[in-house]
Amino acid sequence: MLSAEVVNIDAQAGTIVIKANDKEQTLKAEPKLLEGIAAGEKVNIELTGDMLKSIKKVEAPAIK
Numbered sequence: 001m002l003s004a005e006v007v008n009i010d011a012q013a014g015t016i017v018i019k020a021n022d023k024e025q026t027l028k029a030e031p032k033l034l035e036g037i038a039a040g041e042k043v044n045i046e047l048t049g050d051m052l053k054s055i056k057k058v059e060a061p062a063i064k
Contacts, residue, residue, distance in 0.1 A: 001044050001045070001046060002020055002046070003042065003058065004019060004020035004044075004045055005018065005020075005040070005041070005042055005043070006037060006038065006040060006043055007024055007039060008039055009037060009038070009039060011031045012031070014029055014034075015028060015029065016029050016034060016055075025050075027045075027047065027050050028051050028052065029052035030052075033055055034055075036057075037055060037057065041057055041058075042058040
C-alpha cells in the first residue's frame, strides 16, 4: 500500500497522476476505480507495474 496525493484524473482516458515520495507518476486505471476521487485528495493505492489495482481515500481524522 502506497500513500499518495492525487494530482490529476482523466477518467475517460483511464489515467491518474499521483504524487508520492516527491515524485509524480502517471498510472493507468479502470475508469470505475476513479469514480468519486478528485485532485488534491490523499489516497492509499495498490499498483501492479504502472496499473492502478486499488485506491481508497484517506479520511481525515475527526475533530473532537
